[in-house]
Amino acid sequence: MARKHRRALPDVSEADVMPTEHASVLTGNEALVAEIREIADKLERDQTTRGDLKIITRALKELRYAFKVFKPFRRTRKVTVFGSARTPADHPTFQQAVEFGRRMAEVGWYVVTGAGGGIMEAAHIGAGREYAMGLNIMLPFEQDANPIIEGDKKLINLKYFFTRKLLFVKEVHAIALFAGGFGTQDECFETLTLVQTGKRDLMPIVCIDSPNSTYWKDWLGYVKDHLVHDGLISPSDLSLFKVTSDIDEAVDEIMGFYCVYNSMRYVRDRLVIRLHKQPGPELIERLNDEFGDILLKGSIEPVDVHPLEADDEHLAELPRIALYFNRRDHGRLRQMVDLINDELGDEVDDDC
Numbered sequence: 001m002a003r004k005h006r007r008a009l010p011d012v013s014e015a016d017v018m019p020t021e022h023a024s025v026l027t028g029n030e031a032l033v034a035e036i037r038e039i040a041d042k043l044e045r046d047q048t049t050r051g052d053l054k055i056i057t058r059a060l061k062e063l064r065y066a067f068k069v070f071k072p073f074r075r076t077r078k079v080t081v082f083g084s085a086r087t088p089a090d091h092p093t094f095q096q097a098v099e100f101g102r103r104m105a106e107v108g109w110y111v112v113t114g115a116g117g118g119i120m121e122a123a124h125i126g127a128g129r130e131y132a133m134g135l136n137i138m139l140p141f142e143q144d145a146n147p148i149i150e151g152d153k154k155l156i157n158l159k160y161f162f163t164r165k166l167l168f169v170k171e172v173h174a175i176a177l178f179a180g181g182f183g184t185q186d187e188c189f190e191t192l193t194l195v196q197t198g199k200r201d202l203m204p205i206v207c208i209d210s211p212n213s214t215y216w217k218d219w220l221g222y223v224k225d226h227l228v229h230d231g232l233i234s235p236s237d238l239s240l241f242k243v244t245s246d247i248d249e250a251v252d253e254i255m256g257f258y259c260v261y262n263s264m265r266y267v268r269d270r271l272v273i274r275l276h277k278q279p280g281p282e283l284i285e286r287l288n289d290e291f292g293d294i295l296l297k298g299s300i301e302p303v304d305v306h307p308l309e310a311d312d313e314h315l316a317e318l319p320r321i322a323l324y325f326n327r328r329d330h331g332r333l334r335q336m337v338d339l340i341n342d343e344l345g346d347e348v349d350d351d352c
Contacts (some may be wrong), residue, residue, distance in 0.1 A: 030145065055160075062163045066135075066156050070171045073154075075314075078110040078133065080168045082187045083119025083178030084232075092210040093178050094122045096247060100176060100208065101126025103251050112172055114164075115155055119178045121146035135164050169194055174254045175205045179215040196233070196242050198327050201264055202334055203242040204257040205252045216243045232316070236331030259345040261337050262318055267306045271325040273337070277344040278319035279303060292334045296324040 033336060083102065087094050094134035101111045101123035104246065111127035124132040125148055134149035136157045137167025149155045158164045168187065169175070175191050177184060188207070194200035207216035220243045227233045242253045262274040279287070279302070287300045303322040309315070 004328035005243050014341075027103045051101075057130060059163055060272065062156075062158050062160065063166075066158070067156065068155055070133075070167070071109060072209075073133070074171075076110060077108065077174075077176070077258070078112050078172040079104050079174040079176055080112045080172045081119065081176045081178070082168075082180060082184045083115075083123075084180035084184060085114070085116045085118040085120060086181070087118040087122070087179070089270055092212065094119065095169040096208060096210055097122035097178050098126040099247050100250060101131075102128075103247060104254075106257065107251075107314075109173075109254075110154075114183075115145040115149050117146055119180065121148060123176075124148035137161060137164055147153075165190060169200055172203070173258070174203050176250060176254075177205070177207045177216070179210070179213060192237075192240060196237055196329055197332055202240075202330065202337060204254045206253050207241060207243045208247070208250050209243070209245040211245050211315070213245070217245075234331055235330070236329060239331045239334045241246055254343070256336070256341055260341045260348055263315065265309065267308050267322070269324060270321045270322045272303065272306065272320050274307070274318040274339065275314055275318055276318065277342075277348050279321060279340060279344065283340070283343055284321070287336060287339070290339070291332060294323075294329045294336070296326050296328050298324050 011041045021067040043056070048056075053105075058068045073173055081097065083093070083097060087097075098121045103126070104111055105127040107152065110131050110133050111123050112133045112135065113123050115124075115136035120134075124146055125135070127148075127150055129152060132152065132154065133150045134152070136145045136155060138157055138159050144150070145155055145157075155165070158167075161232055165187070169191055175187075177188050188205075189204060191200070195202060197206070207219070223233075224238070228238065242250075244250050244253070260276050262276055264271060264273045266272070284300060284302065291300065300321055304322045305316050
């Protein structure tokens with residue numbers, strides 16, 4: 001059943017934040033800065049070539065500045081939108097991207113794009129300058145930022161694709177993909193790879209077709225016919241993303257994911273999942289019955305906040321469950337989160 005969402009901009013509570021690696025102010029920073037200096041000294045001792053040093057220096061500069069720009073927004077939800085820079089303004093996909101950007105901004109989400117034209121500009125038009133963030137890649141062509149984000153303090157210009165790609169996934173809570181070329185397909189598969197392997201925490205990934213297009217539907221057919229059928233991925237990996245041609249369904253997929261689920265963090269060897277509602281004994285028993293296959297040992301159980309989560313003080317009041325996750329079956333883990341959201345969503349918010 002589709003969930004409906006209010007269109008008024010909500011207040012963002014301290015619990016509505018990114019997982020630890022995005023929100024925490026960790027102790028021991030002096031040691032890490034000293035390590036960076038030590039690495040610089042080693043580069044000099046290694047007589048690293050000038051070309052290699054230029055790559056390292058530029059990458060470090062780009063990441064330092066980007067982290068500085070994103071830091072004030074780390075406790076606000078964000079969605080990255082991918083799609084072709086060549087999509088004209090009169091194309092149905094362009095209009096869908098405008099609507100998607102508008103809908104996400106209306107519920108207080110920032111919309112991150114590559115800052116160019118086409119789908120990127122469309123999503124920013126919908127979001128408006130206030131809720132637009134841009135990661136522009138400097139190319140001999142398709143280089144200029146779109147007029148919505150041009151000159152904004154939330155625009156970052158980058159030389160390297162690899163630093164840009166890191167930011168697209170690290171700094172956001174969801175990914176939305178419209179039809180696009182090599183770049184869109186690259187970002188799609190890279191994001192799925194990072195989530196599938198646990199290098200990025202679970203987040204909603206939606207692939208959006210325009211009403212008369214089968215771009216993502218055909219792509220899904222390929223994934224099923226070749227990747228799943230040939231055993232190259234697990235059937236449960238299909239749970240890591242959603243294909244739709246309905247903007248309401250796309251927004252619902254994103255908002256519904258964070259209905260009960262908040263974030264996750266490994267504490268020693270155990271995965272701790274923060275929630276907005278504590279599962280009761282019956283649901284805990286069901287989780288153990290249905291998802292025992294993803295446990296290395298023990299059971300899924302409610303837990304209190306651990307002292308090692310002290311740097312996540314803003315999340316301390318949230319209920320938690322913990323499990324010894326095998327760190328392999330992330331599609332099944334996503335299915336477990338979906339079950340929790342479905343079972344407890346009505347108890348958290350009428351808009352879930």
